[in-house]
Amino acid sequence: MALIVHKYGGTSMGSTDRIKNVAKRVAKWHDAGYQIVVVPSAMSGETNRIIGLAKEISAQPDPRELDMIASTGEQVSVGLLAIALQAIGKQAVSYAGWQVAIKTDSAHTKARISSIDDAKVKRDLDAGKIVIITGFQGVDESGDITTLGRGGSDTSAVAVAAALKAKECLIYTDVDGVYTTDPRVVSDARRLNTVTFEEMLEMASLGSKVLQIRSVEFAGNYKMPTRVLSSLTDPLMPLEEEIKSGTLISFEEDTNMEQATITGIAFNRDEAKITVFGVPDRPGIAYQILGPVADANIEVDMIIQNQSVEGKTDFTFTVPRVEYAQAMQVLSNDVQANIKATGIIGDTKVSKVSVVGVGMRSHVGIASQMFRTLSEEGINIQMISTSEIKISVLIDEKYMELAVRALHKAFGLENS
Amino acid sequence: MALIVHKYGGTSMGSTDRIKNVAKRVAKWHDAGYQIVVVPSAMSGETNRIIGLAKEISAQPDPRELDMIASTGEQVSVGLLAIALQAIGKQAVSYAGWQVAIKTDSAHTKARISSIDDAKVKRDLDAGKIVIITGFQGVDESGDITTLGRGGSDTSAVAVAAALKAKECLIYTDVDGVYTTDPRVVSDARRLNTVTFEEMLEMASLGSKVLQIRSVEFAGNYKMPTRVLSSLTDPLMPLEEEIKSGTLISFEEDTNMEQATITGIAFNRDEAKITVFGVPDRPGIAYQILGPVADANIEVDMIIQNQSVEGKTDFTFTVPRVEYAQAMQVLSNDVQANIKATGIIGDTKVSKVSVVGVGMRSHVGIASQMFRTLSEEGINIQMISTSEIKISVLIDEKYMELAVRALHKAFGLENS
Numbered sequence: 001m002a003l004i005v006h007k008y009g010g011t012s013m014g015s016t017d018r019i020k021n022v023a024k025r026v027a028k029w030h031d032a033g034y035q036i037v038v039v040p041s042a043m044s045g046e047t048n049r050i051i052g053l054a055k056e057i058s059a060q061p062d063p064r065e066l067d068m069i070a071s072t073g074e075q076v077s078v079g080l081l082a083i084a085l086q087a088i089g090k091q092a093v094s095y096a097g098w099q100v101a102i103k104t105d106s107a108h109t110k111a112r113i114s115s116i117d118d119a120k121v122k123r124d125l126d127a128g129k130i131v132i133i134t135g136f137q138g139v140d141e142s143g144d145i146t147t148l149g150r151g152g153s154d155t156s157a158v159a160v161a162a163a164l165k166a167k168e169c170l171i172y173t174d175v176d177g178v179y180t181t182d183p184r185v186v187s188d189a190r191r192l193n194t195v196t197f198e199e200m201l202e203m204a205s206l207g208s209k210v211l212q213i214r215s216v217e218f219a220g221n222y223k224m225p226t227r228v229l230s231s232l233t234d235p236l237m238p239l240e241e242e243i244k245s246g247t248l249i250s251f252e253e254d255t256n257m258e259q260a261t262i263t264g265i266a267f268n269r270d271e272a273k274i275t276v277f278g279v280p281d282r283p284g285i286a287y288q289i290l291g292p293v294a295d296a297n298i299e300v301d302m303i304i305q306n307q308s309v310e311g312k313t314d315f316t317f318t319v320p321r322v323e324y325a326q327a328m329q330v331l332s333n334d335v336q337a338n339i340k341a342t343g344i345i346g347d348t349k350v351s352k353v354s355v356v357g358v359g360m361r362s363h364v365g366i367a368s369q370m371f372r373t374l375s376e377e378g379i380n381i382q383m384i385s386t387s388e389i390k391i392s393v394l395i396d397e398k399y400m401e402l403a404v405r406a407l408h409k410a411f412g413l414e415n416s
Numbered sequence: 417m418a419l420i421v422h423k424y425g426g427t428s429m430g431s432t433d434r435i436k437n438v439a440k441r442v443a444k445w446h447d448a449g450y451q452i453v454v455v456p457s458a459m460s461g462e463t464n465r466i467i468g469l470a471k472e473i474s475a476q477p478d479p480r481e482l483d484m485i486a487s488t489g490e491q492v493s494v495g496l497l498a499i500a501l502q503a504i505g506k507q508a509v510s511y512a513g514w515q516v517a518i519k520t521d522s523a524h525t526k527a528r529i530s531s532i533d534d535a536k537v538k539r540d541l542d543a544g545k546i547v548i549i550t551g552f553q554g555v556d557e558s559g560d561i562t563t564l565g566r567g568g569s570d571t572s573a574v575a576v577a578a579a580l581k582a583k584e585c586l587i588y589t590d591v592d593g594v595y596t597t598d599p600r601v602v603s604d605a606r607r608l609n610t611v612t613f614e615e616m617l618e619m620a621s622l623g624s625k626v627l628q629i630r631s632v633e634f635a636g637n638y639k640m641p642t643r644v645l646s647s648l649t650d651p652l653m654p655l656e657e658e659i660k661s662g663t664l665i666s667f668e669e670d671t672n673m674e675q676a677t678i679t680g681i682a683f684n685r686d687e688a689k690i691t692v693f694g695v696p697d698r699p700g701i702a703y704q705i706l707g708p709v710a711d712a713n714i715e716v717d718m719i720i721q722n723q724s725v726e727g728k729t730d731f732t733f734t735v736p737r738v739e740y741a742q743a744m745q746v747l748s749n750d751v752q753a754n755i756k757a758t759g760i761i762g763d764t765k766v767s768k769v770s771v772v773g774v775g776m777r778s779h780v781g782i783a784s785q786m787f788r789t790l791s792e793e794g795i796n797i798q799m800i801s802t803s804e805i806k807i808s809v810l811i812d813e814k815y816m817e818l819a820v821r822a823l824h825k826a827f828g829l830e831n832s
Binding site: 019020056057058064068072075076084087093099143145 | 432435436466469470472473474477478480481482484485487488489491492494495496498499500502503509510512514515559560561
């Protein structure tokens, strides 16, 4: 009997009526002969409410204690869903992360899953039960509760699917799949039937916030076919239809090679740019600048070092906008004097736009078409970064939507 | 270094400001050189809110799943209190029941504690940390979360205190101790400085709802000195004063022998009386009547069997008022025809009033004084039951407050 893992987001679990709808959908799959494991998120707003209480008490709450608190939202969800399934005649049993030994490291509030003990779950499934497991959380070696960070329920679902060797992991959410770009920016954005794992990775990390990036990595590591689909459809819609809906993240590149060269246009508004001026161009200078930034747990994305002139160069990089102030402080306090830079300036009004597609590997001229399109719209490119399957540019944030629309059109991604 | 266990009720934990106050009080005790373990309840209203969600989904939610859900309120509380203590410079760590192995049986929603593993807690205490443990919950042999039933946090606190061999268990609540009777009924009711374990057991089970009955049994079994005191006082009040406040449940009878013969007047409004008429008076008849009632998990309290006349007798007993309808149903369906009783009648407008005191053992005439007092007030006694340290009567509920006031005066319990 094929095993399918379902994951439902906070909105889908947002009220007792919605939970009853989730139960109906899950029961439909079970009736069709599938073994089902469900990984639900906390009811929407619940985790924020609880963390808000902690913040009322302390501006810097201890991460271990935050996890103790934040993990309760999912525990309520699994119990409620089990009750909803039992109410419509299904056998169901819920487990918190620690009860099925979802082991993680001890990085509280952003832990990583290391292993899952599947014995208990398999026993229940074989007995005909629907098993419901808390997303977002686990337990570390010392028995402390950990959480995986925002969106962590996606990761939990994929990890559970991988550990149980599921046939597919279905991520039910409030969008009906992955689009060529954000439909709020480009109205004729097209839903993709399939997307490769690598494309999804670039799309997710670049700001198409459909799936948590780590869940995509997990899906990739374990080659777990993962489908993003809507939880807003009629829960009793025909199964054959539902199985083909949404967007499948696939691990067979062939399926995509026949498609368009470019899969989608991703973007990220939350960028900030920092330039360190007049830096002596000598070995180790990049590390001297970025080491302290990394030590402060600030993630650096795009990096450019200018051609040096008279032994001096400029060094530019981007950081998440929320960490801009802290990054500037680290640089003024710990770096500037040390490396004898002549100045540091920053800009928080920048956005990143990327074209993504595995087809890019076998097609030349994608970059030049991208640059020509932006040039025709009069948009200046501030930074460029490339990988095998994407090209990203940093531009003034006020041109971001214009750039996305122009590129979407130029690469022929619209609905046909 | 003496170890003290503090327990705080839901009202004391009812807001982040109140939690900060609890932290101040706990810190004061820690500063004075005590090792402290805290067992807080869920924030008031929280457990009801969560259980309400379950009831919206199903009228009869599975007890195992209810426990999964209901246990989360305390988990939030312990985390928030740890954060509040850390915010004022204390080292603190929180644990859910399963993390310190509070093992219970599997009677979901009313489990009983069987053991507690103290190793982790002792290690933390010795390291100077304040340890905070969820009340109300534990874990059974199969690793399922259990809860102890309403008021279970009191039981948890006393059980933790016993397992850790604490010097005293302090139950902070919204009353400042145990009174000779309910001050809402008798305005000059007096706070008792000490009360013996047996008296407390009678007072608690008879309706003076200060402490959960099972916590008193636990305190008795382990001879754990337990003090009931107010959480509404200034958290920074002098420790010497606080130590002497409230009511100590003592295990040395001597301390009380010098006090008044009668310790208090307890009462219970939630009684219902059932009489089975024309029952053949033969061996085993009590079991034939009460066996099916007990099988339905209905607790029977007072029992009277009348002197038989011509081989027939009447059989009267009391049950909690909320279980009256179910008891009547069990009797009509399973009992009446079987034992050939001529009729069954019931009365839900009855109350129980009791005089309690260990001094009763060495004093005669308590019963006659009680009956005389009620007679002088024109109150008819419907049933009588006695133990070594209490006499209870069942009366028409409309005379209950009158009876309590008259007895409180007759036995000289008022404030002097």
